[in-house]
Amino acid sequence: MSVPFEATYTLTLSDFHHLQRMYGQLTAWRRARPYVSYGLFLILAVGVAVGVLMGDEGLATVFGIYVVLYGLFLIVNRYWLRPRYIRRNFEDQRLGRGPIRFTARDDGFQLSASDSESQHHWQIIRRVDRLGEHCILWPNKAVGIIIPYRGFQDRATAEAFVAFAEEKTRGQTL
Numbered sequence: 001m002s003v004p005f006e007a008t009y010t011l012t013l014s015d016f017h018h019l020q021r022m023y024g025q026l027t028a029w030r031r032a033r034p035y036v037s038y039g040l041f042l043i044l045a046v047g048v049a050v051g052v053l054m055g056d057e058g059l060a061t062v063f064g065i066y067v068v069l070y071g072l073f074l075i076v077n078r079y080w081l082r083p084r085y086i087r088r089n090f091e092d093q094r095l096g097r098g099p100i101r102f103t104a105r106d107d108g109f110q111l112s113a114s115d116s117e118s119q120h121h122w123q124i125i126r127r128v129d130r131l132g133e134h135c136i137l138w139p140n141k142a143v144g145i146i147i148p149y150r151g152f153q154d155r156a157t158a159e160a161f162v163a164f165a166e167e168k169t170r171g172q173t174l
Helices: 013-023 028-053 057-092 155-168
Strands: 006-011 100-104 108-112 117-122 129-131 135-136 145-148
Touching: 006 135, 006 145, 006 155, 013 057, 013 135, 013 145, 028 057, 100 155, 129 155
Parallel strands: none
Antiparallel strands: 006 100, 100 108, 108 117, 129 135, 135 145
């Protein structure tokens, strides 16, 4: 490759939401975690039904109160706590405060912003994910580097970069 791939972008909260969503899908346990919560909710709801069918109103009442409270928690967590957590995490990491310059070459890539700079070799990247408008480079299961396609000159350049990154990381596993 004679010319490096370059992208300049400012991360948005929407970009960070995409990263968080993919982070939640990265491992089997993270994919299963929400279903475990919903499964527990259903088991408790069955406990209420069993209590009602058996005529044990005390058991049905206790389970019923718990199911209602747990259901409220799931709703509040999904629609208020989690979005607030993601927004605060975005702000605490000082993302979106200025442009990020990404440069990829044969030997690695560099990220630079107004307050920091880092250089990485391709060997540290274990996985490359293609999303509709983003690419995520995963050095490990805890850190993801999101690169919006809008930062590249055009969509074709972004797609070429993703193909390049996939080639550079072929054989790597997370």
